[in-house]
Amino acid sequence: MKVFKLILFLLLIFLIGGSIYFASKDGNYDIKESKVIQAPASLLFNTVNDYKTWEHWGPWKKEDSTMMFTYLKNTVGVGGGYSWDGDFPGNMKTTNAEQDLSIEQDLAIVTPGGERFSKVYWEFTHTKTGEVRVSWRTTGEHTLMDKVYFAFSSMDFDKDMRAMYTSGLEGLASHVRGRMDEHTVTIKGVTEYGGGFYVYKTTSASGSNISSIMGQNYGEILQYMNQHTVSQAGMPFTIYNEMNSNGTVIMSNAIPTQNKVEIEGESTLLSGYIPRTKTVLVTLKGNYTFLGNAWDEGMKYLSQYSLIQSDQKPFEIYTNDPGQFPNPADWITEIYIPIQ
Structure with a gap:
């Protein structure tokens, strides 16, 4: 019995000592x-x-x-x-x-x-x-x-x-x-674009530098419009004058205005006008990197319904500001392909 009590006592001492040790x-x-x-x-x-x-x-x-x-x-x-x-x-x-x-x-x-x-x-x-x-x-x-x-x-x-x-x-x-990377392409079909005046700059670009050149061009246009108190009448858009198979383009980056703007002084900017136009409208919701897919779907639609492009150049409108929509999946671009 004494041995048993001793073992219990030692065990208690061990538990107390262990608790103190681990607690410390x-x-x-x-x-x-x-x-x-x-x-x-x-x-x-x-x-x-x-x-x-x-x-x-x-x-x-x-x-x-x-x-x-x-x-x-x-x-x-x-x-x-x-x-x-x-x-x-x-x-x-x-x-x-x-x-x-x-x-x-x-x-x-x-x-x-x-x-x-x-x-x-x-x-x-x-x-x-x-x-x-x-x-x-x-x-x-x-x-x-x-x-x-x-x-x-x-x-x-x-x-x-x-x-x-x-x-x-x-x-x-x-x-x-x-x-x-989420994106959707929607074919809205045949519709009319209302037309209007715009200020633009025309440059060439390739797939690797098109975004940076667009940014520079829009910056230059906005600076001119601010300096000359020209009001913006809509969201920026791009007219594609030439779209080559090697990925290069000749494009006109433009910003809509209420009226025709007489460009003052020496400037690379010009003023243009799009008349009311019958088009096929394609909408991309997603990153601009998927615009190629949207254009392909638009051209397939023209072929499927035997629609013929007119001489007027196609264009795309960037309907919301990426600065206000941090997720590229929320960016919306409207592609207009003029048809006869």
Whole structure:
């Protein structure tokens, strides 16, 4: 009996000493991973800021396919949140958000060692090359039982979390790129374009530099119009004077005006007029890189219905401003192909 009591006493001493030892060990963690992603900061921010997107790119479901998600009425911004059931149930809620710059969240996860609470931080930083560095960070403190478990198991919490965050950032990049590549082409059929006056500049370009040349031309036109108090009467458009099989074009970049503009002084700009015109209208919703597909669909439509192009040159109108629509999938371009 004395031996049994001694064993119990030693065991109690061991447990008390072990508890003191593990309680005194530093259980704080601060883990951060980053990835440079070629996408608009606002699109990346808005994706992370809405918990309904997380199951599409988050890393947890890859580890636990049984996870089931429950969303609060609000899933976006401060106060938004969601929860999940699975091997490690938990919940997350947004506590602070600064548009396109940062997000702060509270994370709670139920582990075998008890409920673990963490702070989560997101940062979206522009790089010199125009990309965005997305940083995902978590801080917190392990429970006593977690510290005991990590001491006697092969689990490396820091390493596993870094791998999970790396996987999540790669998933975020892939998800956002997929959203940016979404596009639709719609054949609106035969319609009339109302016509009107415009100021334009004609240049040649190739597929590799057409975007930059367009930007320069529109900048020059807008500068002239501002200096001479000429009002813009519509969205910018491009008239294609020649479209060659080698990918080069001769184009006139134009901005509509209320009336005919008499160009003053020495200038490469000219004033033009499009009469009321019968056309085939094709609409692209998506990145300008898919305009070739839209043009191909338009030409197929002409062939299918035996429609013949007129001598008037085709043109495309950029109906919304990319500066106000960060996701290229939301850009809308109208293609007008004049017909006889």
